[in-house]
Amino acid sequence: MHTDHTVTVEEAVQVLAMVGDLSMGQPTDQSIRSAALAERLALQDGAAAGTCAHVRLVTLLRWSGCTANASGFTDLLGDDVAGRDAMLTQTLPPGTKMSFTSVAPLARIHCEVSGAIAEAMGLPVEVEVGLRRVWEHFDGGGIPERLTDADIPRLVYYVNLASDLEILTRAHGLEEALRMIAARADRKYPGDLVRLQATHAAQWLEAVEAPPCPTALPVLGERVSLTIVADMIELKLPWLLGYSRRVADLAERAAALAGLSPSQQQCLGRAALMHGIGRAAVPNAVWQRSGKLTTADWEKVRLVPYWTARAGVQIPSLRAEATLASHVYERLDGSGYHRDLEGDTLTLPQRILAAASAYAALCMPRPWRAACDAGEAGRLLAAGVAAGRFCGSAVNAVVTAADGKGLDVAEPAAQRKRLLSERETSVLRRLSLGESNKEVARELQISPSTVRTHVESIFRKLECSTRTAATLKGLTLGLI
Missing domain, CATH: 1.10.10.10 (Winged helix-like DNA-binding domain superfamily/Winged helix DNA-binding domain)
Incomplete structure (x- = not known):
């Protein structure tokens, strides 16, 4: 099939920013607010319009490599989401071991992946370089390369100062945030920029908090496949790689067999590539647990489709896809989540997406079980139909579409x-x-x-x- 899965680069950047915020335990508009602050700082420092555009892009994408090292932060901190939030807010428990040796390899992964994402989207080289050096410090004490000021683009300081101001103010209040930032003047960032930001911090924070917070990006008319979003999300867990691509291919084939229109088929495929957005907010330790999930674990998992739905609110041009994607775990008998909907309220596209995602998941190995073959996966879905959880016609279309084929999305x-x-x-x-x-x-x-x-x-x-x-x-x- 040759369904169009492309979105504008601007839309892809906004989705990636939201996934990054969730992965780092931040509010879903944290990167948007930080980008607005960073742009104000750059303008006040006399940066050119082009540099300001690069600053905004680097700020929005600075977390785009964080799914790639989630497993490493799980090993280091136990909870990759809450642990990284504590790192950003400087609230890690006393005695937490965070040596250069332990963190630098994780930063290297992060920087290389975020740089590769910028490259894949065709963003300016200044953005790619900024992302690859975003954790470096003015005095050479940053990670992963311990570069000094001569090798660090000034836009990196705009990004880090603005991000720290937004996060630390939320966690500790403005006065304490400014004190914490000032303590790192001429260490993490140049002292002149620290003083410049401090002069305007209160005014700028008030401006970006007043709705609506500016979100406009430079005109990015080029298009990029939503697969880059799916791939970035699934780097969080190695056993997830390629899953959303498989769901998209299978759902589109099933939709065609079910007689849905080409536009509905396309929406299904795009929704499948987005349906894992909310998964970024759940710690890896939950996904990797081999035993029964606790009540607290389940509450986190139940929020996965909620966060996916929020993407449609934050990025209105993708609302239809995000809304459909957020129904992926609903079941006809009301046992699904997060809305607990029942059969009469679920449309055929929603039923097909639910069946396609379940079938694709069954056919891939998980840490707690081996992969099912096609026959076994079909029988398990048929049992779900008999129990009233899945729609029979949707399952029939999915199983027919699979037929042992159609799930390989690699190039020839x-x-x-x-x-x-x-x-x-x-x-x-x-x-x-x-x-x-x-x-x-x-x-x-x-x-x-x-x-x-x-x-x-x-x-x-x-x-x-x-x-x-x-x-x-x-x-x-x-x-x-």
Whole structure:
């Protein structure tokens, strides 16, 4: 199928900003407010209009690599969402170990992935460089490269000062926020910019809080596939990679079989690529739990479609897709979430999306179970129909559409070979699942040293230095 999944770059940036805010435990408009503050600071400092546009984009995308290192922050802090919120608000419990050695590798992943996202969307090189250096500090004490002022674009300081002002004021009040920022003058940021922001901070904060907060981006008429949003979300959990793409393909095929219009098919596919937005707000520890979820866990999970629906409020041009996407976990018997709707209120597109997502999930492995084959997945959905949870006609369309086919969204093999060899593609596919070199070697029946050679070649060809960035590029290029 050749359904149009593209959106404007502006729309993609706004979705990615929201996903980033959720991943970092922030309000969903935190990046929007910070971008408005950063632009004011840049203007006050005499920056050109073009630089101000770059500042806004870097601020909105500065969290876009945070899903890629969520597992690392889970290991470091226990809760990747609440832990990173505590980092930003400077409220980590006393004794929390946050050494350069432990954090720098995670920052490197973050910066490389966010830079790769900017590159994939065709954003200006100034934006890409800003994202790759957004955690560096004025005095050379930042991460991951410990660059000094001469190698740090001034826009990085606009972004960090504005972001810290917004977050710390919310957490501690304006007076304390300004004191905390001033304590890092000529360390994290240049002292002259700290003093400049302090002079106008109260006025600027009042302006960006008064509705409506400015959200206009520079005119970005180019278009980019929503798959970049799905891929960014799914970097949070290696076993999710490619899931939303599969749901989109399957839902569109099922919709065609069910006689839905081309516009409904397109909306279904786009909704499928967006339906995981709210998943970013749930800590990895919940998703990885092998036993029964606690009541508190379930309350977090139940909010996933709510946050997805909020994307439609924040980005009105994608309201139809976000609203449809937020019905993905509703069930005919009222046992779904978050609205607890029942059969009479659920439309056929909503029923198809629910069945397609369940089928695709069953056919992929999870930490707590192996993947089902097509026959078993069909039987489990049929049991759901008998129990009154799924719509029979929707399940029939999904199972017929699947038929053991139609879920491979990679580019043709001839195109893959032009960049990676078949063996390199196999190694990259195993790496994307989070496997170590030894595990890849065992699965592919080759030596660990051969795996290392292939990994080095993959990094060189994809121009990456981390496995997560290679995974994102592999997905973007259709290699895996």
